[in-house]
Amino acid sequence: MEALPLSSGVASNLRPSPFLPHLSPTGRSWNPRAPYSKSKKHLFVCASSSKDSTVTLLDYGAGNVRSVRNAIRYLGFNIKDVQKPEDILSANHLVFPGVGAFAAAMEVLNHNGMAEALCMYIEKDRPFLGICLGLQLLFESSEENGPVKGLSLIPGVVGRFDSSSGLRVPHIGWNAVQITKDSGILDGIEGQHVYFVHSYRVLPSDANKDWVSSTCNYGESFISSITRGNVHAVQFHPEKSGDIGLSILRRFLNTSSSKTKKLACGKASKLAKRVIACLDVRTNDKGDLVVTKGDQYDVREHRDRDEVRNLGKPVELAGQYYKDGADEVSFLNITGFRDFPLGDLPMLQVLRCTSKNVFVPLTVGGGIRDFTDGNGRHYSSLEVASEYFRSGADKISIGSDAVFTAEEYLRTGVKTGKSSLEQISRVYGNQAVVVSIDPRRVYVRSPDDAEFKTVKVTTPGPLGEEYAWYQCTVNGGREGRPIGAYELAKAVEELGAGEILLNCIDCDGQGQGFDIDLIKLISEAVTIPVIASSGAGAVEHFSEVFKKTSASAALAAGIFHRKEVPILSVKEHLLQEGIEVRT
Numbered sequence: 001m002e003a004l005p006l007s008s009g010v011a012s013n014l015r016p017s018p019f020l021p022h023l024s025p026t027g028r029s030w031n032p033r034a035p036y037s038k039s040k041k042h043l044f045v046c047a048s049s050s051k052d053s054t055v056t057l058l059d060y061g062a063g064n065v066r067s068v069r070n071a072i073r074y075l076g077f078n079i080k081d082v083q084k085p086e087d088i089l090s091a092n093h094l095v096f097p098g099v100g101a102f103a104a105a106m107e108v109l110n111h112n113g114m115a116e117a118l119c120m121y122i123e124k125d126r127p128f129l130g131i132c133l134g135l136q137l138l139f140e141s142s143e144e145n146g147p148v149k150g151l152s153l154i155p156g157v158v159g160r161f162d163s164s165s166g167l168r169v170p171h172i173g174w175n176a177v178q179i180t181k182d183s184g185i186l187d188g189i190e191g192q193h194v195y196f197v198h199s200y201r202v203l204p205s206d207a208n209k210d211w212v213s214s215t216c217n218y219g220e221s222f223i224s225s226i227t228r229g230n231v232h233a234v235q236f237h238p239e240k241s242g243d244i245g246l247s248i249l250r251r252f253l254n255t256s257s258s259k260t261k262k263l264a265c266g267k268a269s270k271l272a273k274r275v276i277a278c279l280d281v282r283t284n285d286k287g288d289l290v291v292t293k294g295d296q297y298d299v300r301e302h303r304d305r306d307e308v309r310n311l312g313k314p315v316e317l318a319g320q321y322y323k324d325g326a327d328e329v330s331f332l333n334i335t336g337f338r339d340f341p342l343g344d345l346p347m348l349q350v351l352r353c354t355s356k357n358v359f360v361p362l363t364v365g366g367g368i369r370d371f372t373d374g375n376g377r378h379y380s381s382l383e384v385a386s387e388y389f390r391s392g393a394d395k396i397s398i399g400s401d402a403v404f405t406a407e408e409y410l411r412t413g414v415k416t417g418k419s420s421l422e423q424i425s426r427v428y429g430n431q432a433v434v435v436s437i438d439p440r441r442v443y444v445r446s447p448d449d450a451e452f453k454t455v456k457v458t459t460p461g462p463l464g465e466e467y468a469w470y471q472c473t474v475n476g477g478r479e480g481r482p483i484g485a486y487e488l489a490k491a492v493e494e495l496g497a498g499e500i501l502l503n504c505i506d507c508d509g510q511g512q513g514f515d516i517d518l519i520k521l522i523s524e525a526v527t528i529p530v531i532a533s534s535g536a537g538a539v540e541h542f543s544e545v546f547k548k549t550s551a552s553a554a555l556a557a558g559i560f561h562r563k564e565v566p567i568l569s570v571k572e573h574l575l576q577e578g579i580e581v582r583t
């Protein structure tokens with residue numbers, strides 16, 4: 001097809017362009033260092049009139065966009081990757097799932113001429129959907145490691161959420177949006193929860209109010225989506241927002257059907273508490289990768305020839321929990337500490353298969369550390385994590401290695417920047433890095449008897465001890481370390497962790513409820529979200545943990561695997577108790 005000059009018409013099914021009277025391309029200042037020299041007059045918007053099923057994806061290689069790819073393919077569309085600026089201009093539908101840091105993204109876009117092409121494409125009111133950073137980059141500038149200049153298409157500055165008064169940052173989880181204007185693609189999402197994960201946001205103002213199509217409340221009201229004509233961008237992740245998210249993508253891709261309103265009548269009003277299904281995965285004695293579950297971390301069935309408990313197949317179970325309403329699914333490769341995860345191809349395969357059909361966040365942990373294989377080839381933890389992200393993980397979880405890093409940091413007071421935690425959070429953002437803590441209770445008579453932070457326990461110890469500290473362990477609980485869970489949590493927050501998965505070896509698999517003393521201690525010590533884990537045995541345990549602590553999420557394994565309590569029952573119970581959850 002021949003390229004059309006800028007002034008040519010666009011596909012007939014599109015809305016009229018609202019951009020041209022408002023924006024002057026020359027009013028924008030471009031990065032003078034940008035080596036891309038192609039003159040603007042050589043770039044053309046080449047609008048195909050065909051309603052083909054190809055979606056153009058702008059992936060500038062900064063992170064994981066596999067989830068977006070999977071969602072687009074799931075909806076029956078093919079993907080064409082942008083290789084050069086002209087690919088942007090000839091797109092029928094352009095999806096821009098920004099990932100990574102603002103400055104790095106702008107540098108890449110300016111360097112290869114994509115910034116200019118993007119602005120032209122958007123000014124021509126061609127169908128565009130920006131996701132997360134793909135929304136933020138449209139604004140004037142960002143304070144993230146900045147100020148850094150953005151594409152300057154919309155007035156406003158991207159700033160960080162203010163955590164000084166206790167707000168947990170990153171903003172992670174399912175929150176409600178308030179629709180402020182008809183945007184077509186958001187029809188039906190009023191009153192529903194969608195999935196957010198970010199530390200930076202843009203505030204609505206008089207200057208950008210014509211663009212704003214929805215806002216969201218998290219400590220303050222921020223912009224959750226913008227719309228003008230055929231140009232849309234969302235701060236949340238439709239590709240991770242379950243059926244609601246898929247419906248948004250579907251409406252964007254089928255522009256002709258976007259006017260059909262189908263209003264849902266949800267009641268979402270704020271950030272929901274999350275219910276997470278966890279799959280502890282390992283290879284059993286027959287060599288199959290299975291979902292297993294321990295009692296206080298012992299996963300062998302002692303009554304039955306000491307075999308590893310086999311509770312099902314990872315991909316099938318994850319798919320089932322997604323359908324059942326899990327807000328997230330976590331895979332923990334529990335023998336990753338002794339095996340090399342990149343040698344563990346079945347685990348990567350599990351992630352690839354799961355992410356094709358599961359459209360809520362996936363976390364994977366186990367074995368994330370630097371590693372040298374039998375041939376002397378060194379793999380950095382960043383390479384291991386990258387492989388997990390490429391295979392479909394949205395977040396990675398670090399256990400043992402984070403303990404060693406925190407110990408070193410507390411000993412020296414120096415952030416080397418070289419630990420797995422620091423490197424991965426620098427490259428992928430701290431919202432992508434979870435630290436999994438495996439503590440064990442150590443009872444003491446008085447706080448003076450412990451080197452680490454103690455709590456007055458609700459139930460005294462076996463010898464009547466009234467206090468306990470929580471000793472961190474590594475290698476699946478096999479080795480206790482000289483550091484408490486409180487000290488570890490504070491250290492890893494400083495080192496760049498975005499979330500804490502707080503297990504408790506004493507409670508694991510016992511079904512007697514979460515360790516409220518521990519969860520209260522840690523969730524009050526940090527400003528990042530804390531996931532309460534270990535011990536859930538009944539729906540009441542979930543309401544208890546949310547009422548008595550400030551945990552952001554509760555995770556369970558055994559009760560879901562053994563089908564004792566369905567996820568739906570947990571959510572119904574929480575709603576009855578007045579605790580907001582995604583339904």
Ligand code: 1PR
Pocket residue numbers: 278279280293294296297298299332333334335336337365366367368397398399400401436437438474475476477503504507508509510511533534535536555556557558559
């Ligand atoms: O140290 O970076 O290789 O990570 C290993 C990961 O594997 C860590 O996240 C660690 O928690 C996990 N892990 C290691 N060994 C075990 C084990 O069980 N033997 N599982 C293990 C941890 C704890 C939970 C569990 C909850 C809920 N499992 O995540 O799912 O306790 O269970 P419940 O609801 O049945 O009580 P690295």
